[in-house]
Amino acid sequence: xxxLELATDHGAVVQLQALDACPLAIRGLTVSxxxxxxxxxxxxxxxxxxxTAIIGPNGAxxxxxxxxxxxxxxxxxxxxxxxxxxxxxxxxxxxYVPQRASIDWDFPTRVIDVVLxxxxxxxxxxxxxxxxxxxxxxxxxxRVGMHDFADRQIGQLSGGQQQRVFLARALAQxxxxxxxxxxxxxxxxxxEKAIIDVLKTLKAQGKTVVAVHHDLSTVTEYFDRVFLxxxxxxxxxxVENTFTSENLQQAYGGRLAxxxxxxxxxxxx
Amino acid sequence: xxxxxxxPLSLTPILIGVFTAVACALPGNFLVLRKQALIGDAISxxxxxxxxxxxxxxxxxxxxPMMIGAALAAVVAVILIEAIxxxxxxxxxxxxxxxxTSMFAAGVLLLERSDTSTVxxxxxxxxxxxxxSLIWLDAYGWGSVLDPIALAGLPPELPRIFxxxxxxxxxxxxxxxxxxxxxxxEGFAQGxxxxxxxxxxxxxxxxxxxxxxAFDAVGSIIxxxxxxxxxxxxxxxxxxxxxxxxxxxxxxxxxxxxxxVLAGYxxxxxxxxxxxxxxxxxxxxxxxxxxLATMFGPCRSRTGAPIEA
Ligand SMILES: Nc1ncnc2c1ncn2[C@@H]1O[C@H](COP(=O)(O)OP(=O)(O)O)[C@@H](O)[C@H]1O
Ligand SMILES: [Mg+2]
Numbered sequence: 001x002x003x004l005e006l007a008t009d010h011g012a013v014v015q016l017q018a019l020d021a022c023p024l025a026i027r028g029l030t031v032s033x034x035x036x037x038x039x040x041x042x043x044x045x046x047x048x049x050x051x052t053a054i055i056g057p058n059g060a061x062x063x064x065x066x067x068x069x070x071x072x073x074x075x076x077x078x079x080x081x082x083x084x085x086x087x088x089x090x091x092x093x094x095x096y097v098p099q100r101a102s103i104d105w106d107f108p109t110r111v112i113d114v115v116l117x118x119x120x121x122x123x124x125x126x127x128x129x130x131x132x133x134x135x136x137x138x139x140x141x142x143r144v145g146m147h148d149f150a151d152r153q154i155g156q157l158s159g160g161q162q163q164r165v166f167l168a169r170a171l172a173q174x175x176x177x178x179x180x181x182x183x184x185x186x187x188x189x190x191x192e193k194a195i196i197d198v199l200k201t202l203k204a205q206g207k208t209v210v211a212v213h214h215d216l217s218t219v220t221e222y223f224d225r226v227f228l229x230x231x232x233x234x235x236x237x238x239v240e241n242t243f244t245s246e247n248l249q250q251a252y253g254g255r256l257a258x259x260x261x262x263x264x265x266x267x268x269x
Numbered sequence: 270x271x272x273x274x275x276x277p278l279s280l281t282p283i284l285i286g287v288f289t290a291v292a293c294a295l296p297g298n299f300l301v302l303r304k305q306a307l308i309g310d311a312i313s314x315x316x317x318x319x320x321x322x323x324x325x326x327x328x329x330x331x332x333x334p335m336m337i338g339a340a341l342a343a344v345v346a347v348i349l350i351e352a353i354x355x356x357x358x359x360x361x362x363x364x365x366x367x368x369x370t371s372m373f374a375a376g377v378l379l380l381e382r383s384d385t386s387t388v389x390x391x392x393x394x395x396x397x398x399x400x401x402s403l404i405w406l407d408a409y410g411w412g413s414v415l416d417p418i419a420l421a422g423l424p425p426e427l428p429r430i431f432x433x434x435x436x437x438x439x440x441x442x443x444x445x446x447x448x449x450x451x452x453x454x455e456g457f458a459q460g461x462x463x464x465x466x467x468x469x470x471x472x473x474x475x476x477x478x479x480x481x482x483a484f485d486a487v488g489s490i491i492x493x494x495x496x497x498x499x500x501x502x503x504x505x506x507x508x509x510x511x512x513x514x515x516x517x518x519x520x521x522x523x524x525x526x527x528x529x530v531l532a533g534y535x536x537x538x539x540x541x542x543x544x545x546x547x548x549x550x551x552x553x554x555x556x557x558x559x560x561l562a563t564m565f566g567p568c569r570s571r572t573g574a575p576i577e578a
Pocket of ligand 1: 056059063
């Protein structure tokens with residue numbers, strides 16, 4: 001529990017500040033749904049202002065790691081600190097785009113209502129949605145290019161359009177740390193471009209972005225840091241020296257052919 | 270019809286029908302959207318052991334012990350479901366299936382094994398209730414509505430179901446936002462810090478309370494019909510949850526009033542002489558409304574799954 005010691009008075013001041021600046025610090029995280037752990041003893045430090053890709057094969061525990069970081073699932077062991085404080089006090093600073101599987105597409109709700117759901121933590125149970133909130137939601141839709149679809153039922157959109165709406169909902173959360181679970185899965189090229197533009201704008205504004213990413217060919221283009229995971233942490237660091245074929249082999253085991261890795265034309269071996 | 274006739278004979282059954290319909294239709298909206306619509310049916314099975322035990326303990330068929338027994342059984346069921354879900358690590362639906370079936374079986378077994386079989390725990394009564402008998406004999410006209418002496422003679426089912434309805438309305442109003450968000454996108458709701466498991470349980474408990482109170486007043490057929498038909502019909506009228514809930518209340522009230530009137534006078538208009546069961550007719554009208562909405566509702570054709578880009 002190093003960070004707890006740091007947070008108390010006898011910790012070094014310098015380290016305390018470094019931790020304060022750190023949007024997300026995970027220490028010794030172990031999560032299990034059954035007997036076998038889904039993630040085991042993970043340490044992760046997400047740097048302020050970075051765009052981090054979480055990479056690993058299916059079932060590696062990527063979604064689980066994000067959920068534990070959000071406090072959605074209770075870990076067997078480990079701690080999560082957000083901007084140097086316990087998660088519970090910092091929840092309003094995190095926005096989340098879950099994997100699209102958890103959604104009921106037939107639900108009677110319009111696109112604009114979905115975006116307004118992002119304001120739940122501000123509004124609470126009974127806070128009124130006024131002009132200000134509506135304008136904010138409309139603006140968030142604008143930023144993902146979905147302004148004209150505000151009155152559509154959510155199920156009547158294409159997969160890519162839906163994903164943009166969920167990004168708009170995350171924008172409405174007005175957070176500092178954005179956690180996205182496979183935001184590019186099953187979306188069209190135009191949507192992918194729109195989403196990455198929004199994420200890069202967030203980064204330019206000093207926000208921090210963490211995304212589970214499955215397309216290895218775009219990692220170097222989109223992200224500046226990577227976190228490789230396969231139940232255990234494989235590697236973590238800047239794309240240039242961490243996104244290597246060696247680390248990929250280790251994360252994917254035999255599941256990734258050497259030719260596939262060669263195609264990525266990685267510099268460092 | 271004059272007030273002298275209407276108030277004592279028809280006002281209270283109609284009001285009880287309306288309150289019941291609304292109390293069940295409100296949570297029904299969320300149950301239908303969560304594909305848990307049959308929970309109303311399941312609850313009426315689960316409460317059986319509670320009712321039998323209440324009878325064995327008190328030896329009477331009075332309403333209060335029955336209701337308390339039923340409510341306790343519902344709460345036990347909810348706790349069991351949660352325990353099985355957590356310990357057995359299986360999904361809620363499967364846990365519910367296990368608990369509902371076993372508790373119903375336990376109820377039947379209790380009924381068989383004890384000498385309650387000599388008592389008339391009437392199947393027809395359980396199914397159809399006896400809405401028509403919930404009359405207000407102390408009333409003499411519209412003036413009775415403000416007369417404390419006459420009001421004291423109201424059938425006890427009326428204040429019971431009224432308070433239940435108010436409770437259901439309060440729950441829906443207070444937890445509207447988290448209910449809506451977690452029904453739509455559970456993963457996101459959890460990310461917001463909404464305790465979706467507890468909220469889902471609370472919804473089931475509130476539905477159970479509504480079902481038990483309604484069961485007591487009007488029988489289980491209305492309960493099942495009102496949990497499903499008005500919300501399902503309302504879904505076909507609009508693509509907005511706020512309006513869907515509004516429509517469901519309109520349909521519920523309409524079913525209760527129309528059903529009661531048709532049951533009382535319909536057979537006469539058709540030349541028959543016996544009135545039919547009001548509860549059955551209310552359920553039938555709600556089914557008819559659902560059928561009409563299925564044929565003509567403006568939001569019938571929806572894309573259930575996303576169109577691929
Ligand atoms: N709700 C759950 N119940 C049981 N097992 C789960 C659940 N969610 C995930 N798992 C298991 O945990 C492991 C990690 O899952 P997940 O975090 O979703 O992987 P990823 O997102 O990397 O594909 C997998 O083996 C998966 O089967
Ligand atoms: Mg995943």
